[in-house]
Amino acid sequence: MISIRRVSRWHVVAISAIALLVALALPQSLARERISKKKAARELAKMYAEDQRDQEDWEALGDAAFERRQGKRRDRAFEIVRRGLLTTPRSYHDAAFLFLHGRDGDDVLLSHILGTASAFQGERLGNFVSAAALDRYLLTLGQPQRFKSQGFGGGPGFEAKHDEHSLSEVIVHVFDRSGLFGVPVAKDSRTPKALRDATKTLAQLAGKSPFDPTIETTNEQLTEVEGIVGAGSLAGADEFLHAGAVLARAASADRRVLAHILVIGAVLQGRDDATSFSRVTLDRMLGALERPPVFEVGDHEVPDVLRLHKNIRAVFAAPSDRPRKKPRKER
Secondary structure, eight states: OOOHHHHHHHHHHHHHHHHHHHHHHSOGGGTTOOOOHHHHHHHHHHHHHHHHHHHHHHHHHOHHHHHHHHHHHHHHHHHHHHTTOOOSHHHHHHHHHHHHTOSSHHHHHHHHHHHHHHHHTTOHHHHHHHHHHHHHHHHHTTOOOSSOOOTTTTSTTOOOOOSTTOOOHHHHHHTOTTOTTOOOOOOOOOOHHHHHHHHHHHHHHHOSOTTOTTSOOOHHHHHHHHHHHHTTOOOSHHHHHHHHHHHTTOSSHHHHHHHHHHHHHHHHTTOGGGTTHHHHHHHHHHHHTTOOOSSSOSSSOOOGGGOOOHHHHHHTSOGGGSOOOOOOOOO
């Protein structure tokens, strides 16, 4: 007669064996294998290089193989992003590029967020992917792009829109440290007086609380700021911030998109205190585009791909709220 204890022991062994087989059957990206942040950075760099080669050889690969390879890399990159393994500006950049040609708008929006985080940390190519991903995201929603980065319409199913929403060269060059946009540096036609007048006007309209998007602003004032921005009369980081702060108070999607771009531009030019405000302008832009906010916490549903790890959120925190790095121990 077989004892109950013996049956229980065999039962435990059987369950353990099944669990082991299930674990072995899972894809590597889902097996929760131990991976260091350094290894994750190296893996992202490798996948980025592979992606760039595939972009050049996609005709030889064929559409099906191309999409399959891209999807596999994106799945692995998402696992790395989800587990908070992005640490260096370059790893943020590499992950951002892998999502740039994503399956849908949510992937591309994540690319914009990661690219912006990369740029905020000093990666010069992060400026480009931040802008390019924003262009591509707008195209997924049927909106006009701003930087003209998607020269072929952003891919199958996209319609290129290069209309009055295009940005002045003054703004484009802030995002163009790599020269990838191909916008030539024109002779500066802005007069010192025009810049001084614009600076004064923008500072007055932004007020003492530029980071408060609820301040009432008239349509005439918003139109005046749009005119200043369109004329390229922005002398530097302060003017970018003040113009963005005013336009962030608008209700229209067009103005909120422009506000978001300007606030990012302010950070890229040294207004570190505007970093956390870029979260506000992104969420306000999404609201105007009838999309759920990403940084704002609430009852709304956020797609899995846009549930940002705390490490990503920390990049967008105010300087005083960012975690301090532990000092190295002296040997």
